[in-house]
Amino acid sequence: MVVTNHIEVDLSQGTLPKVLEAVQGDSARAVCLRLQDKGQPWEIPQGAEVFVRYRNSDGTGGVFDALPDGSPAYAVQGSELTVFLPAEALAVA
Numbered sequence: 001m002v003v004t005n006h007i008e009v010d011l012s013q014g015t016l017p018k019v020l021e022a023v024q025g026d027s028a029r030a031v032c033l034r035l036q037d038k039g040q041p042w043e044i045p046q047g048a049e050v051f052v053r054y055r056n057s058d059g060t061g062g063v064f065d066a067l068p069d070g071s072p073a074y075a076v077q078g079s080e081l082t083v084f085l086p087a088e089a090l091a092v093a
Contacts, residue, residue, distance in 0.1 A: 002028045002030050002084070003026070003030070004030040004031070005020055005029075005031050005032070006031075006032045006034065007020075007031060007032070007034065008034050008036065009034065009035050009036065010036045010038070011035060011037050011042055012036075012037050012038045022085075022090050023090070024090060024093045025087065025090060025091065026085075026087075026090045027090075029084075029085045030082055030084045030085065031083045032081070032082045032083075033080065033081045033082075033083070034079060035080070035081060036079070041078065042079050043078060043079050044078070044081060048076065049065070050065060050073075050074045050081065050083070051063055051064070051065045052065065052073060052074070052083050054085075056091065056092035057092055057093065058092045062088065062089075064089075067084060068088075073085075073086070
């Protein structure tokens with residue numbers, strides 16, 4: 001079972017990044033970003049590449065586009081981008 005947090009993101013708004021709470025060491029966590037532009041769904045362009053940047057509370061972090069097993073770390077469907085978080089992103093309390 002994968003626990004998925006859903007976040008609405010309006011690309012036309014200059015808002016601060018969202019902070020997600022998760023259990024340290026969790027290995028079944030995903031984030032679904034529902035992308036909008038001025039309140040309307042924003043379709044993700046065909047062939048778009050995704051890289052995810054994260055930072056833990058201790059300042060460590062990284063960038064990824066694939067999971068440790070080599071599978072894609074994301075899925076795109078219309079205006080929704082689902083990112084699967086590797087254990088490293090949740091390694092620190």
